[in-house]
Amino acid sequence: MLRRLRRLADSAYERVLRRELGQTPSHVAVIQDGNRRYASKQGQEKTEGHREGAQTTEQILHWCDELDIDEVTLYTFSTENFERSEEELEALFDLITEKFYDFADADRVHEAGVRIRAIGDIGRLPERVQDAVAYADRRTSEYDDLNLNIALAYGGRAELLDATRDVAHRVAAGDLEPADIDDETVSEALYEGPTRDVDLIIRTGGDERTSNFLPWQANGNEAAVYFCAPYWPEFRKIDFLRSIRTYEHREKSWRQTRARRALALVRALGETECAEATRVLRRFRGALPSSERETIDADPVEERDPAAD
Template sequence: MIEWVRRGVARSYERLLRREIGDGPTHVAIIQDGNRRYARQQGGDAPDGHRAGAETTSAVLEWCEELGIEELTLYAFSTENFDRPEEELEPLFDLVESKLYEFADADRVHDSEVCIRAIGAVDLLPDRVQEAVRYAESRTEGYDRFRLNVALAYGGRKELLGAARDVCRAVGEGNLSADAVDVDLVDARLYDRPVRDVDLIIRTGGDERTSNFLPWHANGNEAAVYFCAPYWPEFSKVDFLRAVRTYESREDSWRQAKAKRAVAMVRALGETELAEGRALVGRLREQLTSAGMREVTAELETQERETAD
């Protein structure tokens, strides 16, 4: 009876959170932490926790589809994870391999046109895992409605270092001008195919750090970060919706702060700068809330009237 009431309350809270969420983020990245601690808590071994976590991963894909999220990146295996004991690594590689094949053949993946790809030093993984990666990528390479990036043998610093060396090599060989190095060029050297900037990072398991995860696309984009206590196998839809709500609250706050800065800039404009002010308002149109946009526009009109007088 108590469990039935608890589930009913959870469903009601889910509906409440869903009503509070608007468009939501485009790209969510998740650090799936706590599988091993969950297993110990349940009296099992690390592989048991990883298998339980894989079920949560499947559920998150469905939640992303419900909310219209277009890209999801999962931190499945870091370069530091190679230091784990062999008796833990082999079952983990087994699970990654089997899940890649399972996702690649799942009807819902093809119905939803999910493009699966791995990011990271995949060549460091066992051959059987590399083959599973190639299979999943080839089976879904024609899709682009939803992108699922699986970070395997991934390390953010290693990734940036590789891109920097690639750029330096190209400049040194005379194949690239130093003046031509820009954001798009670095993007192209990070991955074979582009990855969107990350809007929201979620980390489960209680730790409050981003662990060298997607520094270019997340930290560079000032992504919102949501830390929560549940271990990854315990991560629920309510937790996910709370994370999305946190992202939207941050975006609203950021836009309000930007509107205040824009108003201050408009107030400082002189007569010859009012045309530039109009251009500024045009550029901000998609970045501010409606209220913020009205405030900036009203201030600009006031400045124009005072200048005319």
């Protein structure tokens, strides 16, 4: 009886959260933490925690499809995970291999147009894992409705170091001038997979750190971050919707901050000296509270044509 009431309450809360949401992120990255601790709490072997966590992974793809999210990156196996016991590693590699084949052949993946890629130092993984990764890549290569990136043998610092070496080699070979190195140069040298910056990072399991995950793609500190207590196998749709709400609040706060800074600059310097701030103010004016918008409307800022000066 209590379990049924809990399900009804959760379902009602999900509907409330869903109605509250407006803007959703384009790219969500997830640190799937707590599988082993969940297994320990249940009195199970560690591998069972990973297997139950894989079920949550399948669910999050369904939730992302429902919310029209374009891209998901899952932190499945980090470079630090190689330090685990041989027995645990072999069981993990077996599970990863199995799930890549399962996902690549699943009807729901093909119906939703999911593009599956692996990112990381894939050459460090056993041949059976590499074969499964290649199979999933081939099977879904024509899709682009939802991009699913699985981070394997991945470390953010290692990715940036590899990109740096690649750029340095191009400079040494005379194919690239140092003065021409820009954001796009570095982005092109990163692991193939993510197609856009990360909007939201989710970490389960209670730890409040991003653990070397997608530092470049997270665009500095611009990505919203949602830390939550449930272990990954316990992560529910309610938790996912809460994370989206955190992103939405973060985005609204960011827009207000940009608008207020631009307004302060325009008032302090004048529109001629601060044309860029004027453009920012016009772009984010709607993010300000009505009282501040009324102040702007009472003393409107006119955008000038720089060519007229």
